[in-house]
Amino acid sequence: MSKKADSTKRERDPAATRQRLIDATVRLMLQQGFSATSVDQICKEAGMTKGGFFHHFENKEALGKAAVEWWGQMGTALYADAWKDTTLDPLEQLHRMFDIMVGFTRRSDDPVVCMVGMMSQEMSATNPVFQAACDKELNLWTTNVAKMLTAAKKRHKLKTKFDPMQVAWFLNSLWQGSMLVGKTCRSQELIRHNLKLARDYVDSLFANP
Amino acid sequence: MSKKADSTKRERDPAATRQRLIDATVRLMLQQGFSATSVDQICKEAGMTKGGFFHHFENKEALGKAAVEWWGQMGTALYADAWKDTTLDPLEQLHRMFDIMVGFTRRSDDPVVCMVGMMSQEMSATNPVFQAACDKELNLWTTNVAKMLTAAKKRHKLKTKFDPMQVAWFLNSLWQGSMLVGKTCRSQELIRHNLKLARDYVDSLFANP
DNA sequence: TTGGACATACAAACTGGTTGGTATGTAAAA
DNA sequence: TTTTACATACCAACCAGTTTGTATGTCCAA
The missing domain is CATH 1.10.10.60 (Homeodomain-like)
Known part of the structure; x- marks a missing residue:
């Protein structure tokens, strides 16, 4: 009515x-x-x-920007299971995140790809709009990971001193690079191995496994 | 005459x-x-x-392929100081390689970039010629690093068991990802931090520092 | 030694098709 | 009736690639 x-x-x-x-x-x-x-x-x-x-x-660029932003929202939603459950031990949160990433490699035979990574590589040097949009998304991912690392530092004894933000950028770079290399070498397994080493690396920062 | x-x-x-x-x-x-x-x-x-x-x-593609191959030769030459000196302790070779990579970030204010990584991200999913050319170059880099890791395994006591090829892919992915992220976030320092962590990671595999 | 046949290394001009973008028309919704 | 949400038709610029012409080198025979 x-x-x-x-x-x-x-x-x-x-x-x-x-x-x-x-x-x-x-x-x-x-x-x-x-x-x-x-x-x-x-x-x-x-x-x-x-x-x-x-x-x-307005133009092709505006659509590209919208696509990157939408990809960012999608990504955040996909990671939400790991990132949002703050009742969880932050180290367990990180492990769940790795599980989700491994899951990406098993969803299909198509290579695991990231719009932000692709757009970064192709456009960020020449197009300030895309550079800013990608920079924002990369920072968002990194900040989320850094938060978990910071929280983990408070609950666990350290085996090594580390800066959460630096480690988070390390993991982000590794993740982006893994998708890049995995795509060209046509190997999801390669990505999974990288994620395994990354997971072990994170564990190795803390005293109690 | x-x-x-x-x-x-x-x-x-x-x-x-x-x-x-x-x-x-x-x-x-x-x-x-x-x-x-x-x-x-x-x-x-x-x-x-x-x-x-x-x-x-013959066409634009042929030029692109030639450019990737030339880039590969250039790269191998730049890494030669570290890779070729087999009289050196392989762990020291790896450290020299990291030094060279850090050097790339200091050569100018322009972002550190890699043709192979860019071509991989942009073209390898759609163009088999570029996919094969990039795959070859990525494998070459990885194999060289894996050789040094294998040699290092023989001369040093291990703190952790590891597969040299897996670790080499890990480092390759991290390196490519670092250039990608560093370009978009406009930070050479980010790349240097990543390289520092990667260097420490490699060291952490062995017992004797 | 020279001169002519031939291949190589370019330049200039052009082609059909594609590009991102616009001007204009029209039907549905408010 | 005005505004929104599209469709149709069009444009100049640009795209990879081709055609054609020409200057330069190479090789071989006289």
């Missing part, structure tokens, strides 16, 4: 259309990268015409 | 021209990536016309 009662029935759903464009972009970009993905291609993938596209996004 | 005595005087030097094209490509690609670098741009940078370009390379 209310004016918005049948709003779900309307075929026109600009928010969903916008998301469709972002989804299509993510799908294509994860395989081809940004430059190699054309607006025409994105429109086709999303079942749109170019006119519609430029109604939702 | 010989027929080839004055061959150096000729202005036409196809080998040098070819190299000029490769150099130009490397310079442009390290900043913009492969897709974003056009053949016109490369020709302009190399002081060539397109007709000349396609005399030396």
Whole structure:
């Protein structure tokens, strides 16, 4: 009866259309990268015409930025099981995070990839918008990991002194590099081995296993 | 007197021209990536016309492959000081390698980048030629590092058991990831911190420091 | 020693197709 | 009736690659 009662029935759903464009972009970009993905291609993938596209996004760059941001939100959601459960021993939180990352390598035979990493490598040197967007996402991941490491420091005896932020950047770099190398060498196992060593490395920082 | 005595005087030097094209490509690609670098741009940078370009390379892909291979040779030469001196304690060799890598971060204010890593991230999922070329270079680096680790295992007591090849992939991934993250976060210091932790990690595998 | 046949190393101009982006039209929703 | 959400048609610039022309070198025969 209310004016918005049948709003779900309307075929026109600009928010969903916008998301469709972002989804299509993510799908294509994860395989081809940004430059190699054309607006025409994105429109086709999303079942749109170019006119519609430029109604939702000012230009290709704006879409790319939106895609990176959406990827960041997705990622945060995927890590939430590990990151959000603060009742957990922070070391156990970190282990759960590693479990989630290992899980990424088992979801399919496609290589594990990260939009942020791909965009960083391809665009951050020339495009300040993408550089800033990627920098933000990388910092977010690192900060979350650093928080757990800091908390772990308080609950566990240390075997080695370390700076949580430095170790977190170390892990972020390793993770990004693992996806990069794993993609080219076509080996998910390589990624899993790296994650195993990283996990052991984190454990080795603390006295009590 | 010989027929080839004055061959150096000729202005036409196809080998040098070819190299000029490769150099130009490397310079442009390290900043913009492969897709974003056009053949016109490369020709302009190399002081060539397109007709000349396609005399030396069958297509853009062939040039890209040549550029990756040349980058690999360059890299091997840069690491030679550490890798080739087999009279050295292999652990010392590894330390020298880390020194060289740290040196890369101090050469200029420009980010430390790797053609192989960039090409891997951008092209290896879609282009089999580049995938194979990058895979080869990544394997070469890893194998060299693994050799030193294997040699180090024989001369030093172990604190932890480890597989040299796995650790070498771990280090390769970390190195590639460090350049990636360092570029986006605009921090050479981040890379140096990562290298410090990696160095300590390698040391931690052995009993005698 | 020289001169001509031939191959090599480029340059200039062009081609068909693609690029990101725009101008304009139209139907649905408010 | 106005605004929003698209579709259609179009554009100039650019893309990788080709065609064609020409200057330069190489080799062999006279």
